[in-house]
Amino acid sequence: MYSKRAGLILGFHGCDEIIRDRVVSEKGFLLSESRNDYDWLGNGVYFWENNYQRALQYATDLMNNPIKGKSKITKPSVIGAVIDLGFCMDLLDTEYLELLKTGYDFLIDTNITYKLNIPENRPIEKQGDLLIRKLDCSVIETVHQINRDLGRQVFDTVRGVFFEGDNLYPNAGFKEKNHIQIAIRNPNSIKGYFIPREINDKYSKP
Numbered sequence: 732m733y734s735k736r737a738g739l740i741l742g743f744h745g746c747d748e749i750i751r752d753r754v755v756s757e758k759g760f761l762l763s764e765s766r767n768d769y770d771w772l773g774n775g776v777y778f779w780e781n782n783y784q785r786a787l788q789y790a791t792d793l794m795n796n797p798i799k800g801k802s803k804i805t806k807p808s809v810i811g812a813v814i815d816l817g818f819c820m821d822l823l824d825t826e827y828l829e830l831l832k833t834g835y836d837f838l839i840d841t842n843i844t845y846k847l848n849i850p851e852n853r854p855i856e857k858q859g860d861l862l863i864r865k866l867d868c869s870v871i872e873t874v875h876q877i878n879r880d881l882g883r884q885v886f887d888t889v890r891g892v893f894f895e896g897d898n899l900y901p902n903a904g905f906k907e908k909n910h911i912q913i914a915i916r917n918p919n920s921i922k923g924y925f926i927p928r929e930i931n932d933k934y935s936k937p
Contacts, residue, residue, distance in 0.1 A: 734824050739922065740814050742778025742913055745790030748808035755810065755924050762810075765914075768850075771864035772822075772889040773871035775914030776921075780890070783809055783927055785910050813922045814913065817887030820874070823911075834874035841873075860895045875916075887917035 744762060753760045762776045770777075779785045790807035797803055820827050842849050850865035871889060878885050896908030915921060930936060 734819075734821065734826055736816050736819065736821070740816065740913075741781055742812045742814045742915075743781075743783045743786035743927070744776070744778050744810050744812065745786040745788070745793070746808060746810060747790070747802065747804040748806040750802070751808045751810040751926065755926055761918060768868055769863045769865050770914070771867045771893065772891055772912060772914035773868050773875065773916075775889065775916045776918075778812060778814065778913045778915065780911040780913055782910050783811070785908070788908075809927055811925045811927045813925070814888070814915065815920050815922055816890065816913070817917060817920050818884055820871070820886045820889045822889070822891035830874060831870060834877065835870045837877065838870055838873045862895075885916070887915075887920045889914040889916065 746762070750762070754762060764774060764776050766774045779789075786809045787807060790804055790809065794804040794807050820830070822828060822831065839849060841847070850869045852861040852866045853863045854860060855862050875886065877883075890911065890913045892909070892911050894906045894909055896906040899905040899907050
């Protein structure tokens with residue numbers, strides 16, 4: 732009853748400037764859905780919620796450290812989107828955290844029954860954040876598959892908080908790259924795109 736978030740939100744996606752300009756100006760040209768088996772929110776088009784700087788940082792990092800299979804970035808840029816979360820699997824909501832746990836239990840039981848390997852989350856390096864999220868991706872996709880199999884309403888979006896990076900200060904409960912991300916599964920959740928503008932320093936920021 733209270734799980735749906737009312738209103739529209741802003742999301743930001745890091746990409747090459749050419750992609751940004753084509754999405755904004757070219758009818759029918761859309762951002763590609765990410766379908767890696769390690770995507771932590773499952774399949775979808777990823778946006779940082781209200782976080783332009785993190786999106787730009789990601790695009791810059793991708794330029795300096797290209798990931799195999801991803802489009803090469805030569806000029807880091809950010810595209811903004813007006814998003815309606817719609818029917819959202821919001822992993823900051825207890826209801827959907829419980830649903831995620833159910834999906835995990837089903838995945839484990841199924842893999843044990845059919846003697847399949849259980850996916851794991853792991854860091855890219857020996858020490859660090861769990862950036863390769865194969866388990867989380869599998870659990871979320873399992874929930875989506877259960878919904879489809881049972882004829883339930885499918886989720887338009889998935890939303891989650893990610894604690895990433897070094898401690899912001901000694902003994903902190905905050906990380907330097909904490910953020911909220913959204914994976915868009917239903918393209919109609921994106922109501923429009925825009926090129927973020929720079930702030931006018933002559934005026935306050937509302």
